Amino acid sequence: MCLGIPGRIVELAEGPPPMGVVDFDGVRRQVCLAYTPEARPGDYVIVHVGFAISRVDEEEAVRTLAVIRAIPGGMDEVSG
Amino acid sequence: MKYLDEYRDPDLARRLVAEIRAVVTRPWSVMEVCGGQTHTIVRQGIDELIPVRMIHGPGCPVCVTPLEMVDRALEIAARPEVVFTSYGDMLRVPGTTADLLALKARGADVRVVYSPLESVRLAREHPDRQVVFFAVGFETTAPANAMAVLRGAEEGLANFSVLVSHVLVPPAMTAILDSSGNEVQAFLAAGHVCAVMGWTEYEPLAERYRVPIVVTGFEPLDLLEGVLMAVRQLEEGRFEVENQYARAVRRGGNPTALQTIRRVFRVSDRAWRGIGVIPRSGLELTAEFAAFDAAARFGVADVTAREHPACIAGEILRGTRLPTDCVAYGTLCTPRHPLGAPMVSAEGTCAAFHNAGRAAFHNAGALGPGTQRSQGGPR
Numbered sequence: 001m002c003l004g005i006p007g008r009i010v011e012l013a014e015g016p017p018p019m020g021v022v023d024f025d026g027v028r029r030q031v032c033l034a035y036t037p038e039a040r041p042g043d044y045v046i047v048h049v050g051f052a053i054s055r056v057d058e059e060e061a062v063r064t065l066a067v068i069r070a071i072p073g074g075m076d077e078v079s080g
Numbered sequence: 081m082k083y084l085d086e087y088r089d090p091d092l093a094r095r096l097v098a099e100i101r102a103v104v105t106r107p108w109s110v111m112e113v114c115g116g117q118t119h120t121i122v123r124q125g126i127d128e129l130i131p132v133r134m135i136h137g138p139g140c141p142v143c144v145t146p147l148e149m150v151d152r153a154l155e156i157a158a159r160p161e162v163v164f165t166s167y168g169d170m171l172r173v174p175g176t177t178a179d180l181l182a183l184k185a186r187g188a189d190v191r192v193v194y195s196p197l198e199s200v201r202l203a204r205e206h207p208d209r210q211v212v213f214f215a216v217g218f219e220t221t222a223p224a225n226a227m228a229v230l231r232g233a234e235e236g237l238a239n240f241s242v243l244v245s246h247v248l249v250p251p252a253m254t255a256i257l258d259s260s261g262n263e264v265q266a267f268l269a270a271g272h273v274c275a276v277m278g279w280t281e282y283e284p285l286a287e288r289y290r291v292p293i294v295v296t297g298f299e300p301l302d303l304l305e306g307v308l309m310a311v312r313q314l315e316e317g318r319f320e321v322e323n324q325y326a327r328a329v330r331r332g333g334n335p336t337a338l339q340t341i342r343r344v345f346r347v348s349d350r351a352w353r354g355i356g357v358i359p360r361s362g363l364e365l366t367a368e369f370a371a372f373d374a375a376a377r378f379g380v381a382d383v384t385a386r387e388h389p390a391c392i393a394g395e396i397l398r399g400t401r402l403p404t405d406c407v408a409y410g411t412l413c414t415p416r417h418p419l420g421a422p423m424v425s426a427e428g429t430c431a432a433f434h435n436a437g438r439a440a441f442h443n444a445g446a447l448g449p450g451t452q453r454s455q456g457g458p459r
Contacts, residue, residue, distance in 0.1 A: 036334075048221065050195025
């Protein structure tokens with residue numbers, strides 16, 4: 001039940017509590033958005049048991065990948 | 081899928097593995113706290129690629145829910161007036177005599193819900209029935225479970241109640257660090273717990289026990305980067321809280337969720353399956369919402385229980401033994417016929433090992449008998 005996955009908000013719906021439709025790679029579900037009041041359609045949120053618990057920060061997502069890409073190396077080092 | 085696929089890139093994973101191998105000079109032991117992280121590590125074989133001993137932590141809410149709490153759920157669910165609702169992974173957790181699924185097969189009204197708001201809706205739609213929700217989990221499910229109680233109160237649903245068995249991560253980490261046989265030198269903290277709670281609770285822990293704590297996500301690159309950050313700290317003699325999962329976690333957590341959690345729940349002592357009572361390690365309803373307590377409403381607060389003698393779930397949860405050390409693993413105990421909770425849950429360590437096809441040492445013929453853990457230092 002702790003497995004949260006990111007999805008994209010498609011539309012907002014009236015509450016209470018505030019709800020919305022979130023798209024998980026083609027599968028759409030009703031999700032409670034009470035805890036991400038700043039999130040808007042198009043934003044990605046991490047969803048747990050039908051609740052968005054965090055908005056995904058795009059800049060941080062890009063930065064994490066950039067840090068990892070800056071690490072040199074690959075196949076050769078690992079196969080030895 | 082965005083925010084998943086790019087964190088599963090095999091080339092970047094190889095770079096991280098190479099970097100970890102380059103950084104590590106000693107066989108460090110790092111615990112991943114969350115069962116979701118355990119599954120990624122075991123499924124991808126990450127623990128077999130790196131010269132770091134990964135110790136699998138207690139972070140599976142299904143696994144740590146005490147047996148007597150399952151028995152209380154069974155007693156409530158067996159009542160004819162009750163619609164018992166639960167997250168799906170609790171249904172096959174064995175109680176003393178049965179599990180919720182077996183009870184359902186015998187005619188009890190047990191229903192799986194994806195969100196606790198579905199339980200609230202059922203209570204609204206069935207005013208003649210008592211709708212009970214099994215409110216289990218770590219800090220990740222607390223915002224959802226708290227909202228269900230709040231909605232029940234705001235809608236005046238007198239036929240709605242919750243059986244609360246909520247646990248908290250930092251007291252469990254403290255209990256592990258305080259235990260005499262502790263070998264954990266650094267933690268990967270559970271990213272989604274921290275998305276709710278933030279990481280300020282971990283700062284005094286890191287300082288007091290001089291242990292690095294890295295808030296870590298759930299994809300392979302997240303876990304490898306989390307390990308890299310942890311071993312860098314260990315190699316450099318640092319012990320700080322760092323955040324690998326910056327795209328989802330902020331230092332103060334989710335303030336809106338915290339506000340609701342603190343209104344509905346208060347910190348309490350809690351029993352952990354296989355570990356025992358840990359002080360101030362769980363949540364219970366506050367006085368304002370005490371009327372929604374199913375244990376009190378159905379008079380099951382005094383139910384006690386005893387574990388199956390062959391099951392070593394307690395040692396699995398503390399990280400002191402591996403599933404493959406258990407005589408019941410893969411024989412008496414399988415995902416289809418589980419003895420203990422770690423074999424049931426999608427997040428349990430025993431299920432992770434079984435699903436990845438890891439053989440028990442006692443079943444492995446020429447390989448046995450095994451050591452305490454599956455991997456040690458650099459190879």
